[in-house]
Amino acid sequence: MSFILSQEIGYLIFIGGGLIMTALVLLLIFVDTKWLGTRKTFEWFSTAGRNIKSGLLASSVISAWIWAATLLESSTVAYKYGIGGPFWYAAGASIQIILFAVIALELKKRAPSSHTFTEFLYLRLGKFGHKVFLLFALLANSIVTAMLVLGGAAALNALTGIDITIACFIIPLSIMMYTYFGGLKATFFADYLNTSLIFIAILILVTGIYFFNPNIGGITGLFEGLQLASTINPVEGNSGGSFLTLASIGALIFGIINIIGNFGTVFVDQAFWQRAIASRPKSLIKGFFIGGLAWFAIPFALATSLGLAGIALHLDLSPSEVSHGLVAPITISTLLGEVGGILILTMLFTAVTCAGSAELVAFSSLFTFDIYRTYFKPSASGRQLMRISKYSVLAFGFGIGVLSLSLFHIGLNLQYIYLSMGILIGSAVGPISLSLIWKKTNKTSASLSALFGLLAGIFVWLFSAYSLYGNISVLSTSHDIPLLFGNLTSFATGFAFVILGSLIKPDNFNFNITKQRIVVVEERIRSLIKEDNDENLLKKRTLFGYKYGIIFTLILVVIWPLPLFFSGYIFSFEFFLFWILLSIFWTLAAACFLIIKPIIESKREISTVLSNLMIVIRSKFLFRKDENMLLSPLYGTVNSNLESSTANTNYKRILVAVDGSMPSIRALDYASHTFQLDSLIYVLHIIEWPEGTEDNATASEYDTELLKRIEKEGRLVLSSILIKNSKRCERIVKVGDPANRIIKTAHDLNVDIIVLGTRGLGHSEDLGHVTKKILSESNKPVLLLN
Structure with a gap:
């Protein structure tokens, strides 16, 4: 059997790509911790510091929702039902993200x-x-990840010939490599990069198919x-x-199954709760709404182009190839050959x-x-x-x-698992949602x-089959009707029985219990949560979410498709042209927002990183270890004899930073x-401590007793240092990020110059990161x- 790509290319993409992604993510984490002051704590690993903004959140939501099924199964339903298939795939899996935002804000x-729902x-x-819903959460994790691996393994086997058994272990390996080191923060970094790459690839692909590929002949x-x-x-x-109509019974049945099943894989999947927990409340609704609407463009544009192209090319695919989600890989390989295979x-x-x-x-957090x-x-630390x-990531x-x-x-x-997942986890949606609200x-x-x-869902599914x-x-x-009945029964029964039982014997739960008894150890995170717990803001965001969540849902699954379904309308060329152009422009708008918005939101961090990078470059080329140098951000770098230059300069207020390292002791000496005898020298010792919110925490935000203890330790450090002419020195102890x-102290005291060692207690070879x-x-x- 011949394959479009060689096995070497398959290994290169999945193993080489995993190594590249790992290296890139580790580099980003290094920058984040060394130059932006982030501390690698457990909160950082599991919740990304709870400070994710809307642009990065939207990218991450999309990335978590782009399964192998998004790229494969969506094209399969287009191949089976025509233009209605990808629409119902897109609409039937977007509304859950939008509606979930409101429930997540309730959490x-x-x-x-909280760290998990x-x-x-x-x-x-x-x-x-707790045990019941933990079981459902772990089941959702397993179903989703199994679909990812199965879909990827089938495509890898079909395109390269790599054995399915090997592929089923290569794919998890590529995922584990960077997740192990970076946790949720690494996932957010990778999500942005991958979401941007996928949108760019989709735009290249669909425009190539519609406007440049001679095998198709354009939109006409x-x-x-x-x-x-x-x-x-x-x-x-x-x-x-006709393939050119939304009036499709098969597509509608698929749409209903899709809607029910995806409620389960959003509301019961800790991966989405994790993203909500990691975000600021003011960013949550916006991030999820934008994520859901932008994600709509992926199956809407990609599956419409690939699935319909497969039909127009009259590809004769076997039922096995269709059920394994190979419509998209085979179509793109037919159109673009090896380049298409590499792209998909x-x-x-x-x-x-x-x-x-x-x-x-998500599994790691649950476990x-x-x-x-x-x-x-x-009592675990x-x-x-x-x-x-x-360890749980590896396991x-x-x-x-x-x-x-x-x-x-x-x-x-892939198709079987995708269509049956609502039966297995859909019954948990109602109880989880109602327990929150x-x-x-x-x-x-x-x-x-x-x-x-x-x-009940499993019984109805099997009985109807x-x-x-x-x-x-x-x-x-695997037939549509048993799957439809099973999904509907599971979802509806879960809602009906919890409502009935609660009306018969209602509880009166006090939600203050969950506010008080779930705590965060890290002080910085506690300060951030306290700052965000503005009841008026949360109430406004919740009302906004309910209002526009319902509006978007009605537009996507009622107002837009149902008139086209009940009218039996078959697309004219003009309407088909409008439909295709709409999918392209929707994708383009989503791509621009998702690529640009996170950059704008992170401009301060990017500026800091670039500044530090310039310092590193400058120090490599301009700093000489064997010479004393006077460096000033205002006047550049000046080689000089310090004894004469500093003594003859009228510096009246001098700040000397001391951390106990030899360079800092020499700087103090x-x-x-x-400096002149009438100069005042401030000797500053910083006790390193995680900063607070975006605007930096003040000492008053820390626990009073702890603050007194660590300040006392700092004064003991300073008192142990002998200072010549100590009568003109003032000792100061501060808590926080050293740099x-x-x-800030230099600014508050209005000093004339800062004196410090080239490096502190770290192991830097030239300039320390604080310097x-x-x-x-x-x-x-x-x-x-x-």
């Missing part, structure tokens, strides 16, 4: 310090309820090809048998690794907080939790490879309704000997001594 209101449910529903050729295909092979259940495989790599990383971090800390070691989180990554391979060998493919939700009925809904097709098998249960405190930051950001002259 921010009810339990602002099940951590909240532990207090809200008790141990039994595609339209004529679909008309001919509708005549030769009419679609059963479509208006006029690269897109699959980015989709699988990003969504997979989100699921790994660490809801299993290890809750039931095994409640942050260091222990970090270690358990990393889940390996385990999902085994699970995916097992599902493949028993005959379950309704204080009368009965905890027993909430837990039992999820379990009963699961059993047996009644219609005479047996229960993978084939009979030099200042006490050299920020030195710069570099002071040179970059201070407007005071700076004197450095080795």
